[in-house]
Structures are given as C-alpha cells and as structure tokens.
Amino acid sequence: MKAIEIFKSYYPKLTESLESKLPDFLITADNVEVIPWQDDFAVADKNPEALDQIEFWNTLLDGGLITEEEWKKETDKIFKKYGYCSKTMGVAFIDERKVSFRKAIPDKFVLVHEIGHIHFAEIDLFWSASYGGGEILFWLALEHNYEINDAQIRRFMSMMRKAYEGNHLEVAEEIVKACHPLWGEQIVPAFYPICLGTGWMPSGITYEIDPFDLTNPDWLKVEPKKEDVLNFFQNLTAGLQYSDTFWINYSKRLGFLK
Numbered sequence: 692m693k694a695i696e697i698f699k700s701y702y703p704k705l706t707e708s709l710e711s712k713l714p715d716f717l718i719t720a721d722n723v724e725v726i727p728w729q730d731d732f733a734v735a736d737k738n739p740e741a742l743d744q745i746e747f748w749n750t751l752l753d754g755g756l757i758t759e760e761e762w763k764k765e766t767d768k769i770f771k772k773y774g775y776c777s778k779t780m781g782v783a784f785i786d787e788r789k790v791s792f793r794k795a796i797p798d799k800f801v802l803v804h805e806i807g808h809i810h811f812a813e814i815d816l817f818w819s820a821s822y823g824g825g826e827i828l829f830w831l832a833l834e835h836n837y838e839i840n841d842a843q844i845r846r847f848m849s850m851m852r853k854a855y856e857g858n859h860l861e862v863a864e865e866i867v868k869a870c871h872p873l874w875g876e877q878i879v880p881a882f883y884p885i886c887l888g889t890g891w892m893p894s895g896i897t898y899e900i901d902p903f904d905l906t907n908p909d910w911l912k913v914e915p916k917k918e919d920v921l922n923f924f925q926n927l928t929a930g931l932q933y934s935d936t937f938w939i940n941y942s943k944r945l946g947f948l949k
C-alpha cells in the first residue's frame with residue numbers, strides 16, 4: 692500500500708490543505724510504500740506498556756466514564772511507577788522510501804512525521820518538532836496563516852544543519868546580515884544584539900557587556916557560541932507559534948516565511 696492512501700482515506704481535510712499548501716509532500720506520499728509492522732522496529736521503546744495504560748485512562752475520560760480528577764490520580768500513579776516512557780509508533784527507511792506504522796491507522800502526526808523523514812531526507816535532529824526542527828514550520832504552514840512552502844522548510848533545516856556541523860559562525864553571520872537591517876542604528880550588527888533585541892537572553896553571553904546596551908561596539912568582538920546559534924532556530928519557531936512580531940520579521944528576512 693502507498694502512504695497516500697492513508698492520507699486520502701483517513702485524513703481528507705489534511706490531504707486537502709496539503710494539496711493547496713505543500714503539494715510536493717503528497718507526491719512523496721504517493722511514492723512511499725507502507726510495510727507491515729515488525730517488533731524489531733520498536734527500537735526506541737522505553738516502558739511502552741505505561742503509555743498503553745495511559746491511553747486506557749484517556750479513553751475512559753473521553754467517554755465521560757471517569758472524572759478528570761480520577762484521570763489525573765490514575766495517570767500520576769503510572770508516571771510515578773515508570774518515570775520516562777516512550778513508544779515507537781512509526782519508522783521511516785529514508786533510502787528505501789518505506790515506512791511502517793505500529794497502528795493500522797497511524798495518528799496524523801505520526802504519519803506526517805515518518806513521511807517527512809523521506810520527503811525532506813532529514814534525520815530527527817533537524818526534522819523532529821521535539822528538537823525544534825522543520826516539522827514545526829510544516830505544521831505552522833498547514834494550521835496557521837503563515838505562508839511557508841517546501842523550499843522554505845528545507846532552507847530552515849539546512850541552516851540548522853550547517854550550524855550543527857560546525858559552520859555556526861558562518862550561519863551567525865548570515866543571520867546578522869539578514870536581520871540587522873530591521874534595526875538600523877538601534878543595534879550594532881552582531882549576533883548577540885540581534886538575539887537580545889527580541890527579548891531572548893542566550894545562555895552564552897558573559898555580561899562583560901551590558902546586555903541592555905545593544906549599541907556597544909564591543910559586541911562585534913564577541914564570538915557566537917554554537918549552542919546559541921542552534922537555539923536561535925528553536926527560539927524562532929517558538930516565536931512563530933506565539934505570533935511574535937520580531938521572530939516573524941526575522942523569519943521573513945531569512946527566507947523561511949513569505
């Protein structure tokens with residue numbers, strides 16, 4: 692079975708908005724084979740039975756069979772007993788263009804996540820929403836009024852990758868070049884003032900320069916730390932989710948948003 696069939700049969704609304712906003716994604720889904728689930732695909736499982744139990748209580752709550760208080764009491768017990776838990780709901784084989792799902796009808800987020808691995812040929816570090824990756828832009832394109840297309844999601848992930856792979860100074864320079872014109876004389880053209888201007892305090896600043904003095908030329912001598920350049924992208928997607936004007940403007944200037 693091709694993955695497109697799951698989209699069309701179970702998620703017609705999602706399919707419709709993909710058709711208008713990210714049509715190439717459906718072309719990929721049409722070329723990806725869904726193969727049967729095998730137990731050894733569950734590589735990242737950790738106490739998956741805890742999640743099964745939580746799902747059971749969720750069903751009772753949804754059906755109005757228990758109160759929210761009872762639900763909280765029961766699920767708290769499970770969290771206390773198991774601590775961390777996760778369950779692999781899908782896998783993607785990027786080179787083979789195959790996916791597999793634990794449930795016959797995967798959740799739409801699981802479906803998009805696995806097809807996305809193949810469509811963008813990216814690993815979780817740059818794609819997964821859990822790591823602040825391109826998946827967030829993908830859902831913002833579909834569910835917000837943002838005009839984000841395929842090429843823009845790819846550009847976002849490739850800048851993240853470039854920063855991760857050690858060229859973070861080059862990426863920081865690109866960020867400054869693109870975003871500084873928004874401020875003009877208000878701040879010096881350096882990475883940290885660009886971050887501080889949004890109200891975000893990166894962990895790498897040393898306070899030798901007053902973080903509220905964004906016109907101090909000493910900022911030009913401060914080398915951006917790799918984790919701060921990477922966190923810039925996470926702050927950007929968080930900012931977009933809250934419709935923050937600064938981050939919307941930065942995204943437009945960096946070519947992630949129309």
Ligand SMILES: [Zn+2]
Nearest residue numbers: 804808815819
């Ligand atoms: Zn993944």
